[in-house]
Amino acid sequence: MPTCLPDLVVTLPAVLILITRSQSKAVKTVVFALALPPIHLSFFAGFPITTAVLAVLLTTIALMTREVLRDPVEADALVKCAGHRQFDGLSLTSRRPQQCRRVLRW
């Protein structure tokens, strides 16, 4: 039994935040890997999981950094918009940013 595998649980809220809040498809795609069983189970298949997990973690951080450096104000505004009462409970899908921008201008 992997004794410290449960520690990966702390990344689950991060996965949920990023797949719903991030505007970058690359961030969403890479971080989603952390929620998938293959990456958890690859150790049992003999795959060097330390490298696999670390690669996902570091790539996610790098992509998040790129996202906020590219358009920090927009990213923040969209997140605020997503937390707006009118959008409460809705995720930021590919169409949502345009709707958010309209609401913010309005």
Add this chain to the structure above:
Amino acid sequence: MGGFTPPASPRKSTVKDSWIIGILSVVFLIFMLMMFVSHLEPALKGHNDFAAFYSGAKLLDTGNLYDGEALLRQEELAIGTSSDQHGYIRLPFHAAFIWPLSRLPYMAAYTVWEISLILSTLAFVTFWRPPGGGMNVLLVSMSFPIFAGIANGQDTLFLLLFLTGVVMQYRRGRKFLAGAIFSLCTIKFHLFLLTPLLIAARGEWRFARGFLTGGGILAVVSFAAAGWSWPLELFTSALNPQFSPSTLKMANLHGVMSNIPAGGALEVAVAVWVICRRSSFEYGLAAILIGGFTLSVHAYLPA
């Protein structure tokens, strides 16, 4: 000439998505049960990490919480066996919170503990937004770490409950309360090493006051429960090489860069600072969770 095809109604699409998510969730649940069937016996008997928590809470009565040999003797008394990989490597307030359970017979306490872990996970599924609903169920049902946590009797799943509380309160503008709840995450403080970056980069001072107030209360409970010498005893216990048999098996920078002290840590910290500085609280929280796991010292995946 092709006729006009009206787009599928959102309601139908939602119902269809719900079915797909529901079926996938059931498939993953069955898969997880199959994966864990070989670990069922020790899990049902409670021969896992809860034995160390239970024994540690009992040791509070004698004042030697971090005495490894005493803990193993207590484990022998509780479950008839012990593991040399067990020791108490949590803060004393953790043992104080578990102390009421240590008044119960072991199996009764273990049952309450396991039910608490499951309820904690269910609370996360129910209250975490967004995405919420079926997506939460799906992601939890395919989370190997969650099932491993339940089978191992580990306290990590309580972090899901605490983090849900933090985000809910923060969104409601109750930053002080959010910070106070966040202080409970110090049960696994090594996974939250980058928290100061989130606070300083965003100037979350109300959150910080809540965090420090909560932390102060937990510190008072810790000193009251384990005396003045516990920080040194915890430090010694946590550095026991038996609990960290091979750095190469760690799924973080310590594992991969075990021969390069502090290798990459600064770069990760700077990146997390930049993310926290230029984004929302929740985005920053995601950054410190991922960055914290990357930098933590004790994060083993294999047994």
